[in-house]
Amino acid sequence: MNTIKLYLHSMAILIKSQMQYPVSFLLQTIAQLIMEGGEFLAVLLIVDRFDILGRWMPGDLYFFFGMMSVSFYLTECFGRGVTGNFPMLVRTGQLDTMLLRPRGVLTQVLCSAIDPRRITCIAVGVLALILGSRMSMIQWTVWKVLAFAEALLMSMLLILGLFLIEAVFCIYSVKSVELVNALTYGGRSACQYPVDIYPRPLRAMFTMLAPFAMTLHVPAAWILGKPLYGWPTWTVFVCLLSGLVVFGVVYVLFGHALRHYRSTGS
Amino acid sequence: MRTKAYASIFRMNWKLELQYRGAVLGGIICQLVFGLILVSLYRALYAGRPQVMPIETVSTYVWLQQAFFRMVLSSDSDLAGKIRTGDIAYDLVRPLSLYGYYYARILAQKSMGSLLRAVPMLVFALCLPRGWGIMAPVSPAAFACFLLGLMIGLCCVSALENITMGITMRTLDPKGIQAMLNLLMMILSGNVLPLTLYPDAWQKVITALPYAQLLDAPIRLYTGTRQVAEAPGALLLQAAWTVVLTGVGIALWKSNQRRLVIQGG
Numbered sequence: 001m002n003t004i005k006l007y008l009h010s011m012a013i014l015i016k017s018q019m020q021y022p023v024s025f026l027l028q029t030i031a032q033l034i035m036e037g038g039e040f041l042a043v044l045l046i047v048d049r050f051d052i053l054g055r056w057m058p059g060d061l062y063f064f065f066g067m068m069s070v071s072f073y074l075t076e077c078f079g080r081g082v083t084g085n086f087p088m089l090v091r092t093g094q095l096d097t098m099l100l101r102p103r104g105v106l107t108q109v110l111c112s113a114i115d116p117r118r119i120t121c122i123a124v125g126v127l128a129l130i131l132g133s134r135m136s137m138i139q140w141t142v143w144k145v146l147a148f149a150e151a152l153l154m155s156m157l158l159i160l161g162l163f164l165i166e167a168v169f170c171i172y173s174v175k176s177v178e179l180v181n182a183l184t185y186g187g188r189s190a191c192q193y194p195v196d197i198y199p200r201p202l203r204a205m206f207t208m209l210a211p212f213a214m215t216l217h218v219p220a221a222w223i224l225g226k227p228l229y230g231w232p233t234w235t236v237f238v239c240l241l242s243g244l245v246v247f248g249v250v251y252v253l254f255g256h257a258l259r260h261y262r263s264t265g266s
Numbered sequence: 267m268r269t270k271a272y273a274s275i276f277r278m279n280w281k282l283e284l285q286y287r288g289a290v291l292g293g294i295i296c297q298l299v300f301g302l303i304l305v306s307l308y309r310a311l312y313a314g315r316p317q318v319m320p321i322e323t324v325s326t327y328v329w330l331q332q333a334f335f336r337m338v339l340s341s342d343s344d345l346a347g348k349i350r351t352g353d354i355a356y357d358l359v360r361p362l363s364l365y366g367y368y369y370a371r372i373l374a375q376k377s378m379g380s381l382l383r384a385v386p387m388l389v390f391a392l393c394l395p396r397g398w399g400i401m402a403p404v405s406p407a408a409f410a411c412f413l414l415g416l417m418i419g420l421c422c423v424s425a426l427e428n429i430t431m432g433i434t435m436r437t438l439d440p441k442g443i444q445a446m447l448n449l450l451m452m453i454l455s456g457n458v459l460p461l462t463l464y465p466d467a468w469q470k471v472i473t474a475l476p477y478a479q480l481l482d483a484p485i486r487l488y489t490g491t492r493q494v495a496e497a498p499g500a501l502l503l504q505a506a507w508t509v510v511l512t513g514v515g516i517a518l519w520k521s522n523q524r525r526l527v528i529q530g531g
Binding site for chain 1: 302442
């Protein structure tokens with residue numbers, strides 16, 4: 001409980017400090033809007049030219065896009081310490097001070113940064129979700145809402161876990177590792193479209209290694225009434241847990257890596 | 267005399283860019299995955315609704331965009347830092363034009379940075395089966411036009427980059443404006459979605475914009491979307507934009523120097 005209070009308190013302070021440069025903040029927020037708006041524009045233009053993607057209708061595609069964009073940018077907003085700043089913490093040796101304090105390292109890293117600019121990205125995602133839900137005429141039920149909420153939560157854990165892999169590499173190699181971007185940003189780009197359109201190797205990668213298919217596509221397809229691979233309903237709530245599994249495994253690795261941490265010095 | 271100085275700045279930065287070969291490898295693998303994802307996506311789309319333009323053209327477009335990714339999106343991080351800290355004052359002392367100095371640097375960084383990544387990526391793309399990888403240029407003449415277009419595109423993107431930096435010097439905010447212009451560049455240069463797949467009604471306008479001159483124009487020549495007979499017009503448009511953007515950049519930097527306020531103490 002105390003940890004959550006600490007986190008919220010840090011967030012309040014960080015937001016206050018970012019608001020000290022209002023014009024810069026505004027410009028950066030608009031830049032984020034252009035970025036995510038551009039991504040969404042790409043989907044709209046694809047729909048304009050191709051109408052369908054496999055068995056998916058335009059509304060379905062918007063819904064998938066919205067799910068990915070909301071969960072990805074919520075993670076980038078509230079998990080900024082892991083998704084953005086960690087390599088810098090290692091390189092500059094700021095991580096050392098965190099090791100001294102009587103709190104978990106991950107807690108402190110998460111408390112160290114927030115990225116409120118992402119709010120516009122999340123807004124674009126929400127817009128896509130509403131549009132998709134309307135066009136695909138989703139009949140919302142309590143179970144569907146539950147699956148939706150769980151899918152967002154699990155995807156956020158998954159994304160945080162994937163970024164944490166980069167942090168683990170970073171502890172060993174000091175430099176940030178671009179390779180992991182293939183999983184994180186690559187996953188975002190690939191999995192804003194349903195996974196069943198991809199050839200087998202990519203499908204395997206995003207089902208087993210970075211299971212966006214499990215945390216996003218299985219529930220989203222079920223909500224849309226077109227279950228992925230025709231899997232039964234109970235699988236939806238089980239598959240989702242893979243987000244928790246990935247995060248758990250990487251969290252253990254992260255703890256292990258921290259024991260091997262050698263400061264960069266100075 | 268001056269040209270010799272700029273040439274040596276260019277050479278030095280070329281060599282500097284060559285130093286971090288290890289770091290490049292991770293970036294290349296990442297970009298390869300992106301390329302594969304995009305080609306798979308367009309193949310799936312084509313399976314549902316075949317288009318007039320063959321899929322080979324689209325996959326070639328994707329690979330060339332990915333291979334030269336670094337040309338579009340990379341900036342002189344030193345310069346942004348120097349503007350923020352005020353160290354740019356030291357560069358003012360040099361007996362060279364500030365614009366020329368940074369133009370030579372960014373040109374070197376962009377050309378070497380993209381060359382280093384493009385060669386292995388294109389070799390990989392050549393090994394992929396037809397319709398997945400990159401096709402050969404439609405004709406030797408088209409290839410020659412492509413290379414020429416690519417060089418003009420490099421000069422054009424460097425001029426654009428210097429305008430972005432000129433604006434940063436005024437606003438002292440490297441993140442806001444720079445991020446915005448870079449994102450516009452990603453969208454309008456065909457990195458997010460090939461410009462050839464934009465609605466047909468938009469093509470006239472979108473190919474005339476400066477952002478289309480970086481990579482889109484040369485790629486269209488390579489794939490034969492634009493015939494060799496149309497090449498002179500396309501190359502001329504590229505060159506015209508490059509001249510205009512360079513002119514705007516020089517004027518901007520000159521006026522910046524006149525009302526110069528240095529950060530820091």
